[in-house]
Amino acid sequence: MVDPAIIRGAYAHMTRVGIIGGTGYTGGELARILSTHPDVEIAAMTSRQNSGLRVQDVHTYLRGYVDLTFTERISDTKDLDLVFVATPHGVAMKEVPALMEQGIKAIDLSGDYRLHDVDVYQRWYGHEHTDPDNLQDAVYGLPEFFRDELKGADLVANPGCYATSVILACGPLMKAGVVGEDVIVDAKSGTSGAGMVPAVRTHHSTCGESIIPYSVGNHRHTPEIEMAVDRFAGSHTKVTFVPQLIPIVRGILSSCYFDIEGDLTQEDVDAIYEKQYGGETFVHYVQDPSIRAVVASNHAQTASKVLGDKVVSFGVLDNLVKGASGQAVQCMNLMLGLDEKTGLNFPGLGV
Amino acid sequence: MVDPAIIRGAYAHMTRVGIIGGTGYTGGELARILSTHPDVEIAAMTSRQNSGLRVQDVHTYLRGYVDLTFTERISDTKDLDLVFVATPHGVAMKEVPALMEQGIKAIDLSGDYRLHDVDVYQRWYGHEHTDPDNLQDAVYGLPEFFRDELKGADLVANPGCYATSVILACGPLMKAGVVGEDVIVDAKSGTSGAGMVPAVRTHHSTCGESIIPYSVGNHRHTPEIEMAVDRFAGSHTKVTFVPQLIPIVRGILSSCYFDIEGDLTQEDVDAIYEKQYGGETFVHYVQDPSIRAVVASNHAQTASKVLGDKVVSFGVLDNLVKGASGQAVQCMNLMLGLDEKTGLNFPGLGV
Amino acid sequence: MVDPAIIRGAYAHMTRVGIIGGTGYTGGELARILSTHPDVEIAAMTSRQNSGLRVQDVHTYLRGYVDLTFTERISDTKDLDLVFVATPHGVAMKEVPALMEQGIKAIDLSGDYRLHDVDVYQRWYGHEHTDPDNLQDAVYGLPEFFRDELKGADLVANPGCYATSVILACGPLMKAGVVGEDVIVDAKSGTSGAGMVPAVRTHHSTCGESIIPYSVGNHRHTPEIEMAVDRFAGSHTKVTFVPQLIPIVRGILSSCYFDIEGDLTQEDVDAIYEKQYGGETFVHYVQDPSIRAVVASNHAQTASKVLGDKVVSFGVLDNLVKGASGQAVQCMNLMLGLDEKTGLNFPGLGV
């Protein structure tokens, strides 16, 4: 990595971005990634709770990287090119309309713009959707499957962390039409996926030496996965989704089980994934997927094994990077016409 | 719990047991449990590696509880009533024949006597089975499903930890004949299930912040589960088994997915499990299964949820207790005509 | 362990106890331990939050062991022999006076009766002490140092978890007068020591891959340790106490550093500890102290090493057992004239 100051001189225009909801994990992670992005300047970060405090005093890891003070709202949006909305579900839909009206591009990291069907949204989220117009136009921000739509998009719904891992794991087989229209997803997430607000389930004494199934069969990423897959697969797939909390901080492993339709060898499977991901920067097809290989990076790994008349596919990523803020920056790059990997071209920790 | 010395006086005869392979985790755990069992005296513990050392100097947690020195072999078996064989696979079958000849009951905690078919054993374990005669007679030591056979048995094959969790989770639905003959098992185990020998996969830096699939589709508990289930279910079930290592020390959660055959409501499922386990001491049907609720005890929890046309069943236990040494003591109690819960009647930690 | 039902018949009188504050970790742990105590019957458990719920539905690990319903208050105390008060600081002093008036023995697990000096209490706890009379009479419940006072005591202040580990580690050297009157205590605790209420510091994403110093130099166990030590050592020792949270659920390791006064060899140190603890059931002097060796038991380990002109002493225990509820039961046994180890005579997990 290089001193951004050295590099920036080479660019005529720095993109100016804002972050609404800068206190939470995804907001902080956005600032962390963007702080070393050569083409971007963070112009504003909002926080209700920490308004008036310096960002680096709240997120001490940003000391020396982000020299801003949290404000309650973005006071002056006129010189912003793009805004990341990292607020809870239900809040984002109140922020996005004004941005769209002012011609500011937006990436929403909540669930508000992921489900194109207003009725489905209301059934799963339990409240009305107040911005159905923009909902129609939002592009689902998974570059490996919707890259063309993302180029030039004005509003992007950044995918959920679980949904990203599942779609990356399952997409190739679904597109190839070689598996049944039914998938069982047994997903495991680190605790940072639950956000920064302390709760019983993420209390260390509760989860630190356990694995905890939750929202069994009724997690909101279920319709998200189904809707996204419908758009690129030829037919509807039904998802049975069982998330489980594991005692790690960052990382998701989703294990996805299909019935094979017709004949399918391991070689066929390997070829399908290599074809899908061989040219990708951030998604890899490997023999032994490893959270540690991708953690702290925008990379994801997939693996797929034929087991008799079934096949299991794994998807592995860092829920805060490829599962949230890193993917949002990848989308931003595409929306702005930048090289997709700008600011994201660093490997996972390995250890 | 009471001072064993106080209680023992009330019994005319103390059962004398030996433990072959006392250094490993299951051997130490047997000693830990038996040291407070009111009817049992540990007469001998063997260890190749620690022969000549005091047990309490190797297993410091047994200080004040086990006053023995490890020997290389059991020198004098004539006054033993029962021997636990806690050696690696392949070693047990060399120890058991002599015990049977001397009329000493035995419980094997390895995989040597779990697969009744010699050919299946050789295919999965990669070496010949040298004791096919006793293999025929070994009873599979899962009391909740084979209690009658265990009473008075001479040789018991103690089930594998994964297998126990899966059979407890799935058995009721399989027996009831309400699900398809096909189950997907996504199992997660703590690291103590891998034993005491350091290895790359269980090196803390490798697994401490990860979840690692291994032996995908070819773990030896697959045929064990299938064979056990065949004996009490009316038909053959095919198991797709994917084990995964999680960063906890003790505990297993197995998530088992079935297709429903015909109609099956949540109420039906609840009734099936309550009927199966309502009278059991150690196996419970609950809403929210929790490893912490059972860890350090011989208790197991099951849960089962209807999800559309599928059902997911969970099995939770401590892999070293109900998944190994505790269950072995439960079997011993049955073999000796003692109350099944003697020496095991203590709750899980909760926290 | 044996079926309590079998054993109880042998006793003419079962001690009837109540637990005020049965929802928290120490309240649940008391119930867990007492449920298999051969001489005790839990007659009542209170909980403001869970009043009306069955204990085993709140603490699912107690299913089959505790058949009670939480009540808001103990309605009928007249047949109780002893009450454990497991409430937060400041609440216990409102419960204890009534118990004393009715002639019911009490063990307080909070800090309310640990600091005999009202002024010191008020300075460290920040509110007035409303029961100074009973405060004078409370015995500090560390049996290894105050056993004689505990026999027949009416009110016991159960020590803090950190304090217990430090006093066990340091007491022998302090009593022997071979070290300076100044000790640096670097203590590390698992997260269950912080209780059941979710908070930022014990949120898994905060503490799960970290070690967090807190209350540096101003933790309330500092005066507790100093006061307790004053009573058995010949002179006042000043404690510099730095607690740190580590990502384990149960367990404390306190590392205590002294300057040596005069000559002191490792052999001298070994002799001092062996003399102090050689006859104890629950406290051991070992070469390599291990949390796993004592976790889930009432045992503690100490170790002490001469390092030039300094000496480091370690104290290790399970903060919920020897550091709280187990020690409270040990005190109860002494108060009631029972064998001190009754109901506590089981080893640590080891693994």
Next chain:
Amino acid sequence: MVDPAIIRGAYAHMTRVGIIGGTGYTGGELARILSTHPDVEIAAMTSRQNSGLRVQDVHTYLRGYVDLTFTERISDTKDLDLVFVATPHGVAMKEVPALMEQGIKAIDLSGDYRLHDVDVYQRWYGHEHTDPDNLQDAVYGLPEFFRDELKGADLVANPGCYATSVILACGPLMKAGVVGEDVIVDAKSGTSGAGMVPAVRTHHSTCGESIIPYSVGNHRHTPEIEMAVDRFAGSHTKVTFVPQLIPIVRGILSSCYFDIEGDLTQEDVDAIYEKQYGGETFVHYVQDPSIRAVVASNHAQTASKVLGDKVVSFGVLDNLVKGASGQAVQCMNLMLGLDEKTGLNFPGLGV
């Protein structure tokens, strides 16, 4: 971060480096960091164990970042500018002489060149030092205290991870001469500090729910710290060093206790640290030091609190970055006349 390919064009000369010992954690971490360094090209990586394998197949996190094959030795050193030696103690001193003879700069990450006194080396490492000449000239690679010596150095002894954390924590007070010549260091390290070779102490079941003191009073970083401090403090400080393993993967927290000499207020302490570190890029003085704030980065945090007549200072860092490979790259930058922060200018993870 930017695509190195974009940046490199701006530089006339890329520094060509080799890594001897590329399989271990520090070797892999060097490759990880250097792979995005804008001025460096990794020209060779050696590995006895993995010779002939592609680096990215051994370290899968380097896929797309390092396109090299491990060789047994560096076949052609003539075009190398600098070599990192990441081998075990005792091996480095066999590699360094040839590099020095060829005029290739070297940075040794082992302990071989840290102790300038041959006798001290031999006492602590137990074998002869075979390269005493270069030992005299090696510069201790802690830029914040030896920056001037590092500029233009030919051979650098990269500090140990513990030693770095302790010197950063204690150095300011020692230089200022306000504390006694005696420090107690209670240090806690994550398991990656023990390297990649599986062992009993780092077996997950051993350490995963524990904290383990080891090498109490005889760890090799003790003389290293003392020697380094002697060079910048006016007088000799005696270090009592007690390392402990904690169940995290990356990170060290060292807690260092001094007696205060004369008067010293918290304000004095704050001023001393601010003066020392106010101008540093990578070392910060903070109120609440946090491993998560620095993990995966080259940043370190210090904090210091007056506690009566004592003061405790904390040092926090990622043992594989500022404690090893990141610091080595920082030294390389200085040796080569580059901006010290080149390739290292990214924040810690925070979460």
